[in-house]
Amino acid sequence: xIVLPLISDPxxxxxxxxxxxxxxxxxxxxxxxxxxxxxxxxxxDRDTKLALDYYNVELxxxxxxxxxxxxxxxxxxxxxxxxxxxxxxxxxxGDINVYPFSExxxxxxxxxxxxxxxxxxxxxAMVKHIESFIKDSIxxxxx
Numbered sequence: 001x002i003v004l005p006l007i008s009d010p011x012x013x014x015x016x017x018x019x020x021x022x023x024x025x026x027x028x029x030x031x032x033x034x035x036x037x038x039x040x041x042x043x044x045d046r047d048t049k050l051a052l053d054y055y056n057v058e059l060x061x062x063x064x065x066x067x068x069x070x071x072x073x074x075x076x077x078x079x080x081x082x083x084x085x086x087x088x089x090x091x092x093x094g095d096i097n098v099y100p101f102s103e104x105x106x107x108x109x110x111x112x113x114x115x116x117x118x119x120x121x122x123x124x125a126m127v128k129h130i131e132s133f134i135k136d137s138i139x140x141x142x143x
Contacts, residue, residue, distance in 0.1 A: 002118055004111045004127065006134045007087075011051055011105040014075050014082035017095045028102045029055050036080035037062045038071050047107040048083055054103060068092055 013027040021031045032055045039048065041064040052062070063080060065071045071082040072094040085107050089098060111130055117123045 002113045002115050004113065004131070005108060006111055006131065007109045008106045009085040009087050009109055010100065011047060011083055011085050011107060012089060012098045013101055014072065014084055014089070015097045015099065016075055016078050017097055018078075019081075019097060021099055023102075026100050026102045027055075032057060032081075035061070038065050038074045038080040038082050039063075040065055040067060040071060045107070047105060051083060051101060051103075051105040054105075055101070072096060 015027075021027050035057075037052070037057055039062055063074075065074060068084060068088045069092055071084065072092050074080065075082045075096055076094045084092075087109070111127065113123065113127060118127070
């Protein structure tokens with residue numbers, strides 16, 4: 001297998017609109033004391049776990065949701081805070097705030113290609129197209 005890194009996608013904290021961090025610009029450990037979190041069970045991955053572990057979030061303070069828009073709706077209703085990557089937040093909306101964490105957490109988005117198929121002209125063209133799309137669409141829109 002060949003792993004081709006595509007983008008480093010920052011992970012953010014999603015809060016109700018009434019929530020403001022103590023330092024007014026990023027989420028710290030003090031902001032998360034006693035807070036509950038809402039995550040998508042299938043997105044509870046290594047990168048999200050690193051952030052939760054760093055901020056000492058206990059497993060019993062985590063609720064799971066079906067999808068990202070449901071997380072936004074539950075956060076909007078004040079049920080808890082969410083953790084979502086920037087790419088997911090680009091298409092979601094609600095009466096929420098999005099803050100960076102005081103420490104940087106990201107998820108790595110990569111393309112995995114079978115080593116034997118990489119020599120195929122169609123696979124090589126598709127890889128080139130995907131890399132070009134990421135560069136032209138996603139990276140430029142985040143600048």
